[in-house]
Amino acid sequence: MDSRNGSVSETPLDAEIESFFDSAPPLKDSAGIIKKLKEFIEYNSTPPGKGSPRRVVCVTSGGTTxxxxxxxxxxxxxxxxxxxxxxSTEYFIKAGYAVIFLYRRGTFQPYCQSLPExxxxxxxxxxxxxxxxxxxxxxxxxxxAVSDHHAAIAGGHLLKLPFTTIFEYLQILQSIAMSMKDLGSLAVFYLAAAVSDFxxxxxxxxxxxxxxxxxxxxxxxxxxxxxxxxxxxEWAPMAFCISFKLETDSKILLEKAEMALKKYRMHMVVANELSTRKEEVTVVTGNEKILVCRDKTQADSDVEEPLIELIVGRHSAYVKDSDL
Amino acid sequence: MDSRNGSVSETPLDAEIESFFDSAPPLKDSAGIIKKLKEFIEYNSTPPGKGSPRRVVCVTSGGTTxxxxxxxxxxxxxxxxxxxxxxSTEYFIKAGYAVIFLYRRGTFQPYCQSLPExxxxxxxxxxxxxxxxxxxxxxxxxxxAVSDHHAAIAGGHLLKLPFTTIFEYLQILQSIAMSMKDLGSLAVFYLAAAVSDFxxxxxxxxxxxxxxxxxxxxxxxxxxxxxxxxxxxEWAPMAFCISFKLETDSKILLEKAEMALKKYRMHMVVANELSTRKEEVTVVTGNEKILVCRDKTQADSDVEEPLIELIVGRHSAYVKDSDL
Structure with a gap:
């Protein structure tokens, strides 16, 4: 069976997923969300004037309840x-991506990091x-905070969608993925949200x-x-996918990241440990483990800048390969 | 035994409380918090000039984790x-109280209610x-939001203390209560926070x-x-105490509120049902059940205005009685 045709085979996993969605409370304004997604993706795929299509990344952020x-x-x-x-959203936009920012209500917003509490x-x-x-x-x-944020929204490069519960998160993620399916290898998933296991x-x-x-x-x-x-x-099989693994115990971190890479066929897994996650992360790919650190000679540097640079480079190579 | 002398008798409850505090992770900057409380209470007990002492209310707000x-x-x-x-904090300050606002990080702040998300x-x-x-x-x-808030802080009538976990909440509440003990009947506890039972x-x-x-x-x-x-x-036996009871099932609400009133010897329990809590509450006292509703003829009215008016009246009577 071709897994790209979107049909659902009756494996136990599919049944589990179906039962999760069937039993979830219905998403509010689901049609409105899908409409927004369509317009956003269309606008960025065929930008006005002579611009070339933007790549689109879905960045998930914050924890689910x-x-x-x-x-x-x-x-x-x-x-x-x-x-x-x-x-990361800021750096993706700077690198020319359109970002669908799927975020937990009340968590940090792009361009607002240097503001006080x-x-x-x-x-x-x-x-x-x-x-x-x-x-x-x-x-x-x-x-x-005010002008860069407004510019990103007004320019059509940032779409913000909030969630609170695990039910909302997964339902919206599914809608996003299915809307992005036709982008093929131009689509990226950067799954930084902390999603409940239970x-x-x-x-x-x-x-x-x-x-x-x-x-x-x-x-x-x-x-x-x-x-x-x-x-x-099923949802977006050609997309370039990066997931995150957070642990408090550094001893098991890389092993768990590698397991996730293989099990879910991610292109990259970003392994981070709770206590050092703002200083460094390890990017695990099929054949590498790349340590990414913030530039410690700069007081206001962050680990996201080199991380997004690395990802954009790898994604470009992936797009090229897919075109062959 | 005189329960007002602060000594801890060896009942099972006391042992349970002792064990809770003993096993809790130590509160950060506990000495700093106690110093702030002392200064705040002293300032409001003996205000500069000829002002009479302000009554002090501890308002707790938001949920614990x-x-x-x-x-x-x-x-x-x-x-x-x-x-x-x-x-409620706004109305207490308007009524001449000094407010210790013990709030969950990230929840609503006084004077900021009419702002967008x-x-x-x-x-x-x-x-x-x-x-x-x-x-x-x-x-x-x-x-x-900016000027009223600044005025309350600068005037010395509002002290804000944040918490996140149940451990922080109860440790700070204990410090507040012990700092307010000497205020006797001038002290009020308005315990609106949603505190974990487990x-x-x-x-x-x-x-x-x-x-x-x-x-x-x-x-x-x-x-x-x-x-x-x-x-x-033990902590502040003369204080005027109001607790809250929130239920989603209106059938058991008043019964649970009455139980809480008797069991914890509160002066008032504010009973509120999740779905109607912004429209009305029922105040349960030893011999009354008072329905308090917002003024529905006014679009921007709230239930807190008549609620605080009722509480201030009852507290005044309580202060008078205690002086006899």
Whole structure:
């Protein structure tokens, strides 16, 4: 069977995925999202004037949540500030890509990294004639946040789609992938989001808030089906795919990254350890392990700059190979 | 035994609380927090000039998290936007109170309610001469957010303390309560935060990220000790205490609120149902159930305005009674 024709064979994995989507709560405004995606991809594939088509990358960012109750009061959250995804988005745009930024609500946004935690309070003041002014040390950061961000959106190079739960994340990711399928090798997936491995199936979930009667609370969570396989096999089989592996234990990190590379047939797996992830990452490919470090001679450098440079280079080679 | 002398008797509850605090990861900058609290309370107890002492309310806001791993990648979160706590803080300050705002990082802040989700992007623009300007429909909201907020902080009437985990929340709450003890009946606790009922004891927690081997994940969470009892009995026994009860099932809501009122000897329990909590709440006291609704004839009214009015009235009566 040709895995590129989009038909679903009846393997256990496909059945698992089907059951995950069937039992998920319906995505709000699913038609609106698909319409936005179509327009965005069309605009960047056939840009006005004489421009050549832009490559499109889907950057996922932030952690997904797993609701424990249907009327959600409690949920399990996978920690991620979204820093990696937001910064990478800036470099992809700079490198000429159009970015679909699939991000967790409330996490870091592109062009806003150098702002303080509470920008509105810390960056602005009310002057005597009661106009709002930017406070001195923050002028450049605020300008960058406002103007670069507006330029990317207005230029049609950045589409932002928010999610909260694992259900929303996977449903939107599927829509994105299927919309990008026709881009073939020009499509990139940069899957930096921290996705839950376990979830409580919607139908077996308590409808109401779990009561704290006396005694401990026992919970059983089941594994989220491995959607990376479906992405590679069915949704967008020609896309260049980069996934991330985060561990707190450096001893098992590279081994787990290699396993993920093979199992899901990724082109690259970015291995990062929780405590050093802002300093360095190791990019694992089929035959290499490339250590990527931030430029420590520069105070405001980051590891995303050399990482995206490496990825763009490899993606270019991949596009070339696919054209042959 | 006089419960007001602060000594800890060896009841099972006390032992549970002791063991919770003993096993919790140490709070960062605990000495700094206590110093800030002391200065804030002293300033408001003996304000400069001829002002009379301000009453002090501790408003807790947002949900706590329960880490599932020591090097925290995953945690259970109790959902709360922090809207109630942030809005209530504004009304308490307006009514002449000093507010210690104990809030979950990233949740709603006082004076920022009428701003859009991403204020920096939506409210500002870069003009032709590259100065940053407020966009027209948002001028008033931004002014309010910046100037009222600054005025409250600069005036010494608002102290903001952030938390993330259940461990941080309860440790800081204890410090606040003990700092407020000497205020006697002038102290108020308005406990709007959504606090986890269950937690994983720090010492029995996995050090590293839980691996997603095949098969389901079974978790055992134990109950968080009932700190409201300790607050009333030991930490600040004369304070006027209001707690909140949130349920998704209206059938059990009032019954649970009454139980909480009696069990923890609260002065008031605010009962709110998830789906209608922005429209109305029921305040349960020893002999009343008072329905408090927002003024539906006004588009921008909220339920916090009449709620805080009711509480301030009851607190005044309580202060008077305590003086007799």
């Amino acid at each position: 797993v609701p424990l109750e249907q009327r959600c009061v409690r949920y399990i959250d996978n920690f991620s500030s979204g820093h990696r995804g937001a910064t 509470d920008p509105l309070l810390e960056c602005f003041e009310c002057s005597d004639d009661s106009t709002i002014q930017v406070r001195q040390p923050h002028t450049e950061a605020v300008k960058r 979830y409580v199936p919607w139908k077996s979930m308590a409808e109401h808030k779990i009561q704290s009667a006396s005694g401990p609370l026992d919970m059983r969570l089941v594994q989220v089906p491995k959607m990376l396989s479906a992405l590679k096999k | 329960v880490p599932l791993e020591q090097r925290c990648v995953r945690y259970i979160d109790n959902f709360s936007s922090g809207h109630r706590g942030a809005t 991403d204020p920096l992007l939506e409210c500002f623009e870069c003009s032709d001469d590259s100065t940053i300007q407020v966009r027209q429909p948002h001028t008033e909201a931004v002014k309010r 937690y994983v004891p720090w010492k029995s927690m996995a050090e590293h990220k839980i691996q997603s081997a095949s098969g389901p994940l079974d978790m055992r969470l134990v109950q968080v000790p009932k700190m409201l009892s300790a607050l009333k009995k």
